[in-house]
Amino acid sequence: MYTWIKENNPLKKQMLLSILVILCIFLSFAAPGFFTINNFLNVLRNSSMQGIIAFGMTMVMIAGEIDLSVGSAVAFAGCLTAWVVKTLTALGMGAPLAVLCGIALALIVGYSLGVFSASVRNKFGVPTFIITLALMTALSGFANLITGGFPIVPFPMWYNFLGGGYVLGIPVPAIMLVLVFLIVNFIMTSTTFGRSVYAVGGNMEAARLSGIKVARIKMIIMGITSLLMAVAGVMVSSQIMSGTASTAKGWELDVISSVVIGGTSMNGGSGSVKGTFIGIIFLGVVVNGMTLMNINEYWQYVVKGFLILGAVLLNVIHENKKINSIADAKAAA
Amino acid sequence: MKKSLLMFFTAFLLCTSVFAEGQKEAGDEKIVISGIVFQDDQFFNTIQKGMQAAAEDLGVELLLANSNNKQDKEMELVNTYIARKVDAIVISPLSETASVAALQRAHDKGIKIVTYNSPLSADFPVSYVNSSQSELGSGSGKAAREYIEKNLDGEIQVATLAFKSLLPEISDMRVNGFLNEITDIPGVKIVSQQDAWLAEDALAKAGDIITANPDLDILYAANDGGTVGSVMAVNNANKDIVVFGIDASEQLAGFLKDSTDILQATTGQQPFEIGYQSIEFAVKAIKGEPVEPTVIVPGLVLDRRDPAGVDQFLTDLKAITK
Numbered sequence: 204m205y206t207w208i209k210e211n212n213p214l215k216k217q218m219l220l221s222i223l224v225i226l227c228i229f230l231s232f233a234a235p236g237f238f239t240i241n242n243f244l245n246v247l248r249n250s251s252m253q254g255i256i257a258f259g260m261t262m263v264m265i266a267g268e269i270d271l272s273v274g275s276a277v278a279f280a281g282c283l284t285a286w287v288v289k290t291l292t293a294l295g296m297g298a299p300l301a302v303l304c305g306i307a308l309a310l311i312v313g314y315s316l317g318v319f320s321a322s323v324r325n326k327f328g329v330p331t332f333i334i335t336l337a338l339m340t341a342l343s344g345f346a347n348l349i350t351g352g353f354p355i356v357p358f359p360m361w362y363n364f365l366g367g368g369y370v371l372g373i374p375v376p377a378i379m380l381v382l383v384f385l386i387v388n389f390i391m392t393s394t395t396f397g398r399s400v401y402a403v404g405g406n407m408e409a410a411r412l413s414g415i416k417v418a419r420i421k422m423i424i425m426g427i428t429s430l431l432m433a434v435a436g437v438m439v440s441s442q443i444m445s446g447t448a449s450t451a452k453g454w455e456l457d458v459i460s461s462v463v464i465g466g467t468s469m470n471g472g473s474g475s476v477k478g479t480f481i482g483i484i485f486l487g488v489v490v491n492g493m494t495l496m497n498i499n500e501y502w503q504y505v506v507k508g509f510l511i512l513g514a515v516l517l518n519v520i521h522e523n524k525k526i527n528s529i530a531d532a533k534a535a536a
Numbered sequence: 537m538k539k540s541l542l543m544f545f546t547a548f549l550l551c552t553s554v555f556a557e558g559q560k561e562a563g564d565e566k567i568v569i570s571g572i573v574f575q576d577d578q579f580f581n582t583i584q585k586g587m588q589a590a591a592e593d594l595g596v597e598l599l600l601a602n603s604n605n606k607q608d609k610e611m612e613l614v615n616t617y618i619a620r621k622v623d624a625i626v627i628s629p630l631s632e633t634a635s636v637a638a639l640q641r642a643h644d645k646g647i648k649i650v651t652y653n654s655p656l657s658a659d660f661p662v663s664y665v666n667s668s669q670s671e672l673g674s675g676s677g678k679a680a681r682e683y684i685e686k687n688l689d690g691e692i693q694v695a696t697l698a699f700k701s702l703l704p705e706i707s708d709m710r711v712n713g714f715l716n717e718i719t720d721i722p723g724v725k726i727v728s729q730q731d732a733w734l735a736e737d738a739l740a741k742a743g744d745i746i747t748a749n750p751d752l753d754i755l756y757a758a759n760d761g762g763t764v765g766s767v768m769a770v771n772n773a774n775k776d777i778v779v780f781g782i783d784a785s786e787q788l789a790g791f792l793k794d795s796t797d798i799l800q801a802t803t804g805q806q807p808f809e810i811g812y813q814s815i816e817f818a819v820k821a822i823k824g825e826p827v828e829p830t831v832i833v834p835g836l837v838l839d840r841r842d843p844a845g846v847d848q849f850l851t852d853l854k855a856i857t858k
Contacts, residue, residue: 236748245747249740352581353857354760356787360794367772374772443735443764445787449577450736494744500701500731 218521219466219478219514223485230488234495242491244374250487251376252277252435252442252451254480257458257465258387259428261479264462265391266421267404267471268324268331270428273458275342276316277451280309280436282346282355285446289357298359306437313433314426316342321425325418331425339455346448354447358440366442376438383431388476400424404471461486464514485514567596569818570617571811572610572627574603578760578785579807580628583652585856586811587626594819607634614638618645624818628653648821652814662821665814665831667805669706672835673713673758675803676780679839680754681717683778683800684724688753692724695745697757697766699733707731710758710782727752738765739772746773755779760788763802767791770798784838789850792840801839804849808856809833 231238256273263270287305292298320334368375391397402410403417411417440446465482467474489510493503571587573580584600591598599622603610610630617625618641625642629635629651636658639649643660652665684692696715698707711729718724727749732738738757742765746752755770755777757763763781770777777798781788784804791799810833817827838846 234748236750239747242747245743249743252736347576351857352576353578354785354787356790363768363771367768439736442739443768445735445764447735447761449761450734452734490740491744494728494730494741495748497728497730497748503731504701 218517219464219481219485222514222517223481223488226485226488226492230492230495234492237492237495242495244372244377246484246487246491247377247380248374249491250483251374251380252439253454253458253461254380254483254487255383255435255438256428256431256454257461257479257483258383258476259424259431260458260462261465261467261474261476262387262391262400262424263331263428264459264467264469265404265471265474266400266424267407268321268421268425269459270317270320270335270425271332271455272316272320272335272338272342272429273432273455274451274453275339275346276313276429276432277436277439277454278448279342279346280313280433281440281450282350282446282448283312284309284437284440285355285357286349289355292357302358302362309433309437310430313436314430317426317429318422320429321418321422324425325421343448350446350448352448354445356445358444362441363444364441366438366440376442379434379438383434384476384480388480391476396420396423401472404473406472457486460511464511464518466518482514486511567624567819567822568599568620568622569596569624569626569815569822570599570601570613570620570622571815572601572603572613572625574605574610574628574630576602576604579805582807582856583628583811583814586808586813587815588811589808590812590815590819594815596815596819598815603630605630607631610635611638614642618642618647621645622647623822624648624650626650626652626814626818629656630654632657648818650814650818650821652810663814663817663827663829663831665810665817665833667810667833667835669709670713670716671832672782672803672805673710673715674717675713675835675837676756676782676801677714677717679801679803679837680714680756680780681721683780684718684721684754688723690723691751692721692754693727693749693752694718694724694754694756695728695730695742695749695752696726697730697732697738697741697745697755697762699759699762700731702731702733707758711756714756714758714780714782732757732765733759733761735761735764735768738762739769740765742766742769743773746770746775746777750775752777757781759783760785763788763799764791767796767798771796784836784849784853786850786853789838789846789853792838792846793843797840799840801837803835803837806833806836808852 236242260270284305287308288301291301291304320331320338323329323334324331364375366376370378399415399420402415403420407417439450461482462479463469464485465478489507493506573584587598601613603613607630625647632655635656643649649661650663651661655664696711698711700707728745730741730745732741738761742755746769755766757766760783764787766779770779779799781799781802784802788802813831820827838849
């Protein structure tokens, strides 16, 4: 019953946290302008869009599934919003109402897409990585279809607030990041629903036998994650003030990396939203630090790649040690 | 004898009638040209529009295709068009070397080859229509020079955003074309050179650069996405930094017209012209008229100080995208 707490091993999180702290201390000396409030807010803002999705992805991966449609879904949501705003304003609707309609439709469609993937998964037993891979291709096509391959720029200037604005000096996307974190973290740590997600990922059959509605749970978390992609998509479109089909290419890799860096198992059943938060900040700090130091672009890819691998390895080694020690303890008993 | 004579006569009749039929067809039949792009983006979409406009104006049939950045798909397409017996293939080859073989086969079958945008290491293309990448950079560079001489003195900090890890040669040409125009101005110092070509990446990168260099004066971005991201980053940072860019789009034109005074100038390629002229030259070559082996379509400089030019661009763009 408490295995999910055990698997949330705090040591694992502290491991990554220590690396992050060391990295930050190093960058404070090596990178000009790193150790400033402004730059921390900057890192938060830069990490926020992918972070928002990563929290959802953590639930999906804990449940033993995956969603690869991230990049296309983000681009599609932004394009859909832009297209709706453009069409409605052309029909004479006021900009504020048109923007509301655009965002609402993007979010509804986003949620439905996740539910759709989960339904196909539940009904036909097709692995989610295949379904969402297909969805990734299709959504990229749809994004290009509705924009005609050209960026759409229908937004009024105030729309930039969502992605580029500030509240009390804090960037709006950073606030969203923290907000989504608090909500998802609460769901996963303090609700029956959260515990069910762990159970589904740990052992689906056992979860089913114990009365958990596996299909329904998968549908909800895939839906929420897809909804979060749409939220990020709307915010990206606000940041760049256009609906562009080529945005967010390859985001799935960064999102999944940060979830795994954060200690979530690729096999499902274990992981934590807090870990993902640290993973997101870790990736953000690495990229930010290298830009501040003006490191050659090619080296940035190399360093980023090895740092991801290193962080994941450390987590895995730690995990194995823990499993071994539990096994030893059992053997001793 | 009588029989063989009859056979010979029949054969002769048959031959002449077939020949006559062939002649008639060649005279009446529409010229068919295939236009191949390799990517689905604004640049290539506009090239296709240019091709379509030229085909309509010149009364030729145009078959459009996209190789989707895949060498095998490109070869397949060329083979298909050889079988289809088109009169000309207008193509932006994916590779200077790997694309040669299939196009050589087409050329051997008498199909005229016109390349645009990207070169081919072969002497059989009748014409190569492109823009000069370093000229695009220097177009914005000249505008930056004027701006600096008029508004800035002392140390002038410059940062660049490019797409070196995507297309190194083109990226370098655009960046160096820009920098060559301003590096001899006393006080100009390049403080940061980074890569980011998608708007949301460029926004983050430019934000980082501004944090690392609080006294930055000028940001230069080598493509549309980089320029959009840079402008939005400066806007977010609320600093006195100006942006010079590359590419021309509705959004960039909007930035040039707004009151924020961030984007100063940008130089766009003229993809519509590139597409139009490629078809034009293909038709000329088919008709046996002389064509230029290399044609440079000049870049179009859009400058904040020339609002009429920006408006003209927007009008033209609307006509194209309709």
